[in-house]
Amino acid sequence: MKKAFNYRLWTLILVAIIGVVLSIPSVFDTPGRKVTLGLDLQGGLNLLLEVKTNEAIKARLSSLASSIAYETNDKKILIDSVRIAEDRIVFEMFDRKEKPQIEQILSKYEGLSVVEQNNVFSIAFTQEEIPKIEEDAINQAISTIRKRLDIFGLQEPSVTKRGKQNILVEVPGKNTPEEEERLRALISKPSHLQFMAVDEDRNARVNLMSESEAESYGDVILPFAQDEGEGALLLVKKVPILDGSAISSASPARDNNGKYVVNFTLNSDGAQQFGNFTSKNIGKRLAIVLDGKVYSAPVVRARISDSGQISGNFDKNSAADLSITLKSGALPASMEVIEKRGVGPSLGADSIKASLIALVSGFVMVVVFMVLYYNIAGLIAVGALFVNIVLIIAVMSLFGATLTLPGMAGIVLTVGMAVDANIIINERIREALRLGNTIAKSIEIGYANASRAIFDSNITTLLAALLLYANGTGAIQGFAITLSLGIIASILTAIVGTHGIYLALLSKVSKTKNLHLWFGISNDSIGIDQSPKLSHKKIKEK
Structure with a gap:
């Protein structure tokens, strides 16, 4: 058988x-x-980071101001320029009949305290909303750091919350001091990208202007990332046109001169907002701002919709790292390394x-x-x-x-x-x-x-x-x-x-x-x- x-x-x-x-x-x-x-x-790298949650509130306020400015402009509602004054957004409407439309726009956002007096709107976050924003900032920071480390190719890093506003990052591996510094920058760099309109009318005397005076115009003075001689400062509108949340992808590349740049693509909503702005501002400059520094301020020659380029003094690694941070999303606030030790x-x-x-x-x-x-x-x-x-x-x-x-x-x-x-x-x-x-x-x-x-x-x-x-x-x-x-x-x-x-x-x-x-x-x-x-x-x- x-x-x-x-x-x-x-x-x-x-x-x-x-x-x-x-x-x-x-x-x-x-x-x-x-x-x-x-x-x-x-062994490996152990970092204890403190999230500046107060900056997260300012960033959320700036993003809200940008959205309000875009929506009122899109609906052709006539208002005075949207300004950020300390912890609130302020603007004035010209036609009281448009108040219901403005209130309809604001009703889409939760946790707002809206006060209207003599056609002037004052908008701030409620006391109940502020702790939620801070908690969201911590959670978003943890998620963003994990994404960055995953894209970077690190195996099984540990990113956990410690206390109220601290984050512990543990990255296994034997790294050189140069690699540790690059990793620290990758983890803690906010990479907050903003597209901001240049105040062409007042920029000529930006070097003579104080920050308080710029604030009174609804502007902010920003330095260039590279030394530009006497033009090392630029006066831009404080409320950004768009921020990095609209980026869908980013990748390092080389321009015609062989220098490293970062190309980016916007999502559908961002492309629409960007296209509307550039079509109405041909001949004017648009500042590309990263973490509070101007990397370039090109003149708008034609309508731009879904893509762009960031140029600067990049090398291969810095261009790759910037593309990683842009793809993973900006940190909601800057972070301070309060403890760093190699295990x-x-x-x-x-x-x-x-x-x-x-x-x-x-x-x-x-x-x-x-x-x-x-x-x-x-x-x-x-x-x-x-x-x-x-x-x-x-x-x-x-x-x-x-x-x-x-x-x-x-x-x-x-x-x-x-x-x-x-x-x-x-x-x-x-x-x-x-x-x-x-x-x-x-x-x-x-x-x-x-x-x-x-x-x-x-x-x-x-x-x-x-x-x-x-x-x-x-x-x-x-x-x-x-x-x-x-x-x-x-x-x-x-x-x-x-x-x-x-x-x-x-x-x-x-x-x-x-x-x-x-x-x-x-x-x-x-x-x-x-x-x-x-x-x-x-x-x-x-």
Whole structure:
């Protein structure tokens, strides 16, 4: 009779080979995909940032003023120029009949305190809205920093909130001082891009003008990013035409002179606003302002809609970094680095050593127990356990996952869980043998009965691990990843793999009939039911 194809055994052999091959670069430090070590294991950069939430309120006010100016102009509502005076927006309407239209525009924005007196509108944020803006600023800053680090290509950085307005950034990896400085700038640079109209009527005497005088005209004096000689200052309208939130994409490039520039594209709303402004201001200058500095102020020659270019004294890295920050979005406010420290790998080396001692000692004790108690069945379980660990390392290497200290704890925990599954299977096989079943039948009964319990317990643990990953951050996610991989690998090796080994060895087991050698059970115990329901005598009578 032709022997059935043992797909279980070949599945185990295949995943074991793949696991060993993919694990070699991580274990022996050879070229190839490797597991990335976390900050607690290999060291890295640790930054504590303070978000200037008061600037976030000013930025939101500026954005609101820009929107009001655009919408009133779009609806052809005649108002005096929109100005920002300290913590409020002020403008005057010329025709009182247009008040309902203005109120309709303002009603779309929540958290505003609107006062109208003698046709003059004064708009400020309510006291209830200000804490919300500050909280949004923190959350937006965290999200923006994460996007920047992801686009930059860093593996598993940790960005978490600390206290009321602080953010802790942990970036694993050994970096040079130059790389650390570039990374610090990438993380903390606001990259607040604004398109602002130049006040051509008064700009000629900008060098003689005070900030208070400029404020009285609704203007602001800004410096150029590069030294422009006597024209190093520019007078621009305080309310921007558009800001960086309208940018949909940005990329570094080179202009006709071979200098690095950053090209950008606007979204549909931004393109419409930009097109309307440029079509009405041909022959006038438009300032491109980044973080309070003028990078260029070209003259508008024609209608511009959906794209533009930022030129400056860029090199390859600075142009790339600026495009990253523009694509990820501007920070809602500037941030101050209140603590910067490099975490050395010495602590990580001690942690790795301690974890490896725990893992190896635990593995050795498990091997000793399984072999002494189950004999060859114990050796089969140990082989499955080895494949289990190799699979975890292989999958993490394949996807470039980061291994943290809690992640190593998850691997150690996986060792115990994988052995537990094999113990359940071996005990169910022993029970079936004691009831007088044949070896082949006992193996099938053992796996059938054990699988239900193993699936129930492992799926429950897997769901808990997924919840930890979804709701946790940093170290907790590292633990959840290795635990989840260990559970899946355990089910594969214990239920599928070892079953295939038993089927391959079934003929030898049946010939020898030495149950003590194979399962650690005495041949004299066959046919003895140790359950309380049936005695040995009743089994014999049956």
